Amino acid sequence: MRTLLVTPSYFPIVGGSEILTRILANRLSNIGIKTDIMTYNMDKKWEPRWKAETVKEGSIKLIKVPALNLFGSANPLFSTLRMNVLPRPDFIKAFADYHIIHFVGEADLSLPLLACFVKRPKLMQCVGIFRYGGIYNYYKYQRRYLGTIFRRYFPNLADIFVASSSEEKELLSELGVDEDKILLLPLGVDVETFIPAEEKRIENLILFVGRIDRIKGLHVLIESLQHIRIPVQVAVIGPRWDEAYVREIEKRSVTISKERKHKVTFLGPMDQENLVPWYQKAAVLVCPYLYETHSNVVREAIACGTPVISTGSHMSNTCSDGIILTSRNPERLAETIENLLKNKGTRERCGKEGRGYAENSLSWNSIIKELVVIYERMLGD
Secondary structure (H helix, E strand, O other): OEEEEEOOOOOOOOOHHHHHHHHHHHHHHHOOOEEEEEEEOOOOOOOOOOOOEEEEEOOEEEEEEOEEOOOOOOOHHHHHHOOOOEEOHHHHHHHHHOOEEEEEOOOOOHHHHHOOOOOOOEEEEOOOOEOOEHHHHHHHHHOHHHHHHHHHHHHHHOOEEEEOOHHHHHHHHHOOOOHHHEEEOOOOEOOOOOOOOHHHOOOOEEEEEOOEOHHHOHHHHHHHHHHOOOOOEEEEEOOEOOHHHHHHHHHHHHHHHHOOOOEEEEEEOOOHHHHHHHHHHOOEEEEOOOOOOOOHHHHHHHHOOOOEEEOOOOOOOOOOOOEEEOOOOHHHHHHHHHHHHHOHHHHHHHHHHHHHHHHHHOEHHHHHHHHHHHHHHHHHO
16 A cells, blocks of 8 residues: 655645654554655745655655645635645645545645546545634635535545544534545554653643744733732743744843743744653643644643643543633633642643543544554545
8 A cells, every 4th residue: 555645735844734744654654554744845925936846754755746826825726625725736746646636624625636636535624624713714704705616526535534622523514525425533642752761851841833824813822821820930942933922032031031920931842852841841731722623732731741721622522631721711721820830739640631631532542543544444445
C-alpha cells in the first residue's frame, strides 16, 4: 500500500495540520506503509514559489508543488471555493503512484478541488471544523448564499471524511456530507514522549503554547492577569504569527511585569524535545481560544498530567479528560485559573484523569491501526 498525504502547508510552517501530517507520515512508514507528502512549495503561508521540488525527509519523499498567489489578501477564490493559491495543474500526475490519497486539513481546498476527477480512493481528515469559526461558521452563518454552493461540491472532494469528535461529525453533516461517509478517528498523542513528572511542577506557573495569533486568544489570558490576586508566572511558547498582534501583546505584558505582581515570559517556538519539560513543569495549561475546540497542545498537556483550562470543549463526553471549561471573559477566566491554582487536590485529580484518558483513548499506536483499517476498507470498496 502506498499513501500520499496532501496538505497545503508543511514545515518550516508550523501548526496543527503540519505537525499531524509529519506524525502520520512517520507512524505509517514505521509500520511498513510507504508514505509520502505533497504540499505547496512555500516557507510562509500563502507565499508560494513557482518551482517544483522534491526532497527527502528520512524515508519520506516530500513533493513541493509550484503555485501562484494572484490576488494577495483580497482573494475572491477564497471566499467562494476556499482556494488561497493556484497550483500548477501537473501536480495531479503524482497521484498515479499511490493507492490512497489522504488530504490533511480543510483550511485550503485548492488541491482537493483540482484533483476531484482523479480516480483514486480519497480521504479528507478535517482538523478545523468548529461551530464558531472556520468553514462551518463562514458558510453556515456569515455567507449563507455561498453555503448553498459549498454544500454541493465539498461532500464530493473525498470518499471518506474523518472527524475527531462527535461534534465535528455533526457539523460536517450540516455542511452536506452524508453521515455514511463520516468516520470518527481521534487525533492522537505520543504517550511515550509526553509523560508526567510531578516532581518538576512549579506552583503558580501558567503555560500558553501556540502561535501568537489573535484566534489563539492570548490577549484574553493577558487581560485576565489583572484580575488574578495571587502572583503567577506565565510562560508563552510559540512562533510570532501576526506581528501587529505580537507587539500589542508584548506591550501589555511589559506593563504587567513592571507592576511586579505577575511575570510574563516569551520563550519563542520550541521543538517537541524542549516542549515536554514545560508541560511537566506547568501547574496549568491555559487555552483561551476564540474559535477552536482543542488542539495538539491540549492532548500533549493532558498526556503529561497537566490540567487544562480551555474556552473550547471537552474531548470526551463519556469520561473525565482533565479539561476544565470556562468562558472567554477575562474575569471569568481569571476566576477559573485562581481557583485551580489554589486547589492542589483538584489539579492532581485533573492531571490523573487527563493522563488516563490519553493512555486509553489517544495513543498513536491504536489510532494508526484504526486508520489502516479505514485505508483497507477504502481499497476493498
